[in-house]
Amino acid sequence: MAGAIASRMSFSSLKRKQPKTFTVRIVTMDAEMEFNCEMKWKGKDLFDLVCRTLGLRETWFFGLQYTIKDTVAWLKMDKKVLDHDVSKEEPVTFHFLAKFYPENAEEELVQEITQHLFFLQVKKQILDEKIYCPPEASVLLASYAVQAKLTLQSAKSRVAFFEEL
Secondary structure, three states: OHHHHEEEEEEHHHHHHHOEEEEEEEEEOOOEEEEEEOOOHHHHHEEEEEEEOOOOHHHHHHEEEEEEEOEEEEEOOOOOOOOOOOOOOEEEEEEEEOOOOOOOOHHOOOOHHHHHHHHHHHHHHHHHOOOOOHHHHHHHHHHHHHHHHHHHHHHHHHHHHHHOO
């Protein structure tokens, strides 16, 4: 009798100690976020949560990438997150990156957040020399980046100026 009670107690205490969630860190090009992810979640559940948090509707260009043993892989949407060959050490880290590039970015990237994430990723890849960009094109792209930044700052200054009136 005592053995049966002891075995039930140890079974129930084991049952309680198993975690129902694990911590996930998502790294974007300009931010880091942490989420509690349920053990049963599939890649799509986590991906959808990240996209909702970012306010991103043009999701089809992006994916969650992870690194294991110096190899990069993409999280599969239909497979449980922990069934991937990811580190079991928390927080489990994924990088939210563009997985596919549009043929015509000007027409296909509608949302401002989508354009911003693409810009940051392409800029980093050019600076890290992961993609080749001829010097002339680099200068042109840099001038566009400066122009966009100054235009944004100028717009903020005008708003502040008119608010003071």
